[in-house]
Amino acid sequence: MSSNMDYTLFSYWRSSCSWRVRIVLSIKNIPHHYHAINLLSGEQKGDEFIEKNPLKQVPYLHGEGVGISQSLAIIHYLEDIQPTPSVLPSTPILRAKMWEICEIINSWIQPLQNLTIINRIEALGGNKTEWAAEVITDGLRAVERVLEQVAGTYCVGDQLTIADACLVPQVYNARRFNVDLTPFPIVSRVTEALLALPEIQRAAPENQPDAVKA
């Protein structure tokens, strides 16, 4: 890793995909600047940000000659530039199981329950809360099945991995939509263990500079 590292994470405190990246930055203790982008005021569509990231999304990692969007792409990059501590399990099968958990959250649950989509569901006359809760419940059922195979203290054994970085924000969203987590005991237990860790707490929405206190 370059010694004069000067990375900036563009983030929004409540963005669950930004949160995933913050968790990995925190686990790896990678120094970086935090630049808040206020999604509610539409700052991601402003000229200043679009010049950096025409995809108009956070998270976005900028610096050292790179600009990367998409949470898992950024996380892959962080693992590449600072491999220790690794957030990848040590065997091909466990890595595959970890990606399975990540993808259930990343490409199944989250895209269908993010704010933009559920607002469109509501505009069509659907019930956005029910829609989100149903999607999250279906997805967490699948996550639980994989955790039955590989969970230890955390999602994959006793090592902090990318699956944990994906799980914590997703369970937070589940709670926001009043999803009943009792059918998912491993999801619940692992999340509780994760939330007790300082490196996970540092990345939490309420601990970001742009957090709005209730």
Place this chain on the structure above:
Amino acid sequence: MSSNMDYTLFSYWRSSCSWRVRIVLSIKNIPHHYHAINLLSGEQKGDEFIEKNPLKQVPYLHGEGVGISQSLAIIHYLEDIQPTPSVLPSTPILRAKMWEICEIINSWIQPLQNLTIINRIEALGGNKTEWAAEVITDGLRAVERVLEQVAGTYCVGDQLTIADACLVPQVYNARRFNVDLTPFPIVSRVTEALLALPEIQRAAPENQPDAVKA
């Protein structure tokens, strides 16, 4: 890689996520059995398949003591067990850009335009074709921006990568929904180059054992 490899890919000919895996199996020339699961008749929800994969989804890779769902998880595993030819670019930045393309397709476009979701949109009174076309257009605009930075003959330089495995099925879906591809010249050019390759053709829906001829 084990010499007595005995993998089975559970797939459906028109499943775009199965197609991604078929492309990587083909590029790497990994021997495997093909087991068709008829999604239209609900075979993925049948007892025989659920016993293997309780997530009730294809693609699903089974064998050698593993059972893996989620297309990118399977692809990660294939890269792990048979690293050559690699479907990953050779530098951290290019790998990050590749994952950016993959994730735009995998976690942004595809989840919002798959058949289950657009049927739900239609049930709510929405126009499913317009919904899908809009999602695909927005997403391909983002893909095109990344390709402007890194494309060569294929998505990332002149090497076949996982981004290509994601792009080909997505462009096929774009055409199904009559998306105008003229604003995306690199997407179009790269796709044309890919479709000319025997290893890509082998993986095409119409060349699978369960293809239904028009």
